[in-house]
Amino acid sequence: GDSVTQMEGPVTLSEEAFLTINCTYTATGYPSLFWYVQYPGEGLQLLLKATKADDKGSNKGFEATYRKETTSFHLEKGSVQVSDSAVYFCALSGSSNTGKLIFGQGTTLQVKP
Amino acid sequence: GAVVSQHPSWVICKSGTSVKIECRSLDFQATTMFWYRQFPKQSLMLMATSNEGSKATYEQGVEKDKFLINHASLTLSTLTVTSAHPEDSSFYICSASKGGVNNEQFFGPGTRLTVL
Numbered sequence: 001g002d003s004v005t006q007m008e009g010p011v012t013l014s015e016e017a018f019l020t021i022n023c024t025y026t027a028t029g030y031p032s033l034f035w036y037v038q039y040p041g042e043g044l045q046l047l048l049k050a051t052k053a054d055d056k057g058s059n060k061g062f063e064a065t066y067r068k069e070t071t072s073f074h075l076e077k078g079s080v081q082v083s084d085s086a087v088y089f090c091a092l093s094g095s096s097n098t099g100k101l102i103f104g105q106g107t108t109l110q111v112k113p
Numbered sequence: 114g115a116v117v118s119q120h121p122s123w124v125i126c127k128s129g130t131s132v133k134i135e136c137r138s139l140d141f142q143a144t145t146m147f148w149y150r151q152f153p154k155q156s157l158m159l160m161a162t163s164n165e166g167s168k169a170t171y172e173q174g175v176e177k178d179k180f181l182i183n184h185a186s187l188t189l190s191t192l193t194v195t196s197a198h199p200e201d202s203s204f205y206i207c208s209a210s211k212g213g214v215n216n217e218q219f220f221g222p223g224t225r226l227t228v229l
Contacts (some may be wrong), residue, residue, distance in 0.1 A: 036220075043117065043206070043220040044157075085185045088151070093186040099145055 002027040006090050006104035008034070009058035011093040013080055013111050021075040021107045023064075033057075033073040034068050038087045047075075047088070080111045116140055117209050125202035126197055127229055134192045134224045136207030142187035143209035145217060148180075151204040163190055195229040 007022040014084035025033065035047040035057070048057030062077045073090060090104040116139040126132050130195050132180045136146060137178040145164050149157040152179040161177075163184035179201075190209075194201055208218040 039221070041139070045209075045221040046217060093216070099210055099212075099218065100119065101146070101157075101218060102157060102159075103156040106154075 002031065002092060002094050002102050003103055004090050004092055004104035006088075006107050008105075008107070010108040010110055013109070015111055015113050016079045017111075019075070019077040019084075020082045020100050020111070021088055021090075021109070023073045023075065023104060025071050025073065025090075027071075027092055027094055029094065030068075031094050032094070033064070034091040035062070035064055035073070035075050036089040036091060036103075038089065038106075040086070042070045042109055043087065080109070082113055085109055085111045115211075115217075117143075117207065117219045117221040118207075119207055119224050122222065122223040123227075125227045125229065127199055129196055130228060131193055131195045132197055134194075134205055134207075134226075136190045136192070136209070138188045138209040138219070140169060141209075141211055141219075143190075144187065144212035145210045146184055146190040146206045147210070148190075148192050149182055149206045149208070150211060151206055151223070153204075157206060160192075182208040194226065197226070200229045202226055202228045 003026045004066045011100040031105045034049045036044040039046045050057040050066035056065045064075045087106045089106045091101045118137045120135045131227050148160045151157045160175045161169045161171045165184050168184035184190040206223040208220045
């Protein structure tokens with residue numbers, strides 16, 4: 001079945017460092033790919049998404065490119081801030097269009113001043 | 114817009130009792146609601162999908178008689194954990210979708226259930 005694999009955390013960075021969180025997926029057909037962020041004490045929020053190969057999703061300085069050839073959707077940010085500290089989830093929605101999301105295990109990011 | 118609330122935010126109950134968790138879409142009509150369970154430092158696992166006015170569709174391995182889901186209106190879904198046991202202790206999260214082509218899910222803040 002469909003699955004998502006994320007790099008294990010926690011990831012600890014200094015402010016203004018470059019961030020990469022790896023995400024790879026296994027799916028049949030052409031899934032949509034998502035990154036969600038969960039700040040402490042809050043619900044998951046959609047950070048960005050891409051619906052087809054080579055699409056780049058971007059929001060709040062974060063980017064991720066849908067790479068079908070490597071089945072990847074790595075999250076990047078050029079300069080992280082303390083306020084970016086959160087748990088990040090990669091997810092996919094299969095091509096069956098049921099709306100179901102399959103999540104990776106989440107990666108905790110800690111940014112230190 | 115697109116705010117989803119859950120009540121309660123946390124609950125502690127005795128083994129053998131039942132607990133009801135509410136999920137509400139506050140400013141939109143949700144044609145579909147999803148219930149997830151999240152274990153510490155682990156991913157969200159989809160438990161069931163519910164559409165307003167119809168029976169929920171449960172994922173494989175989820176006991177429908179233990180986790181009762183009711184989607185009575187376009188703004189409210191409830192999850193009842195019946196005869197709770199300590200192994201049911203977890204973080205339960207709901208999400209709601211407006212449906213249509215976009216199909217984006219909006220998540221509630223979660224409910225922490227602890228069964229003693």
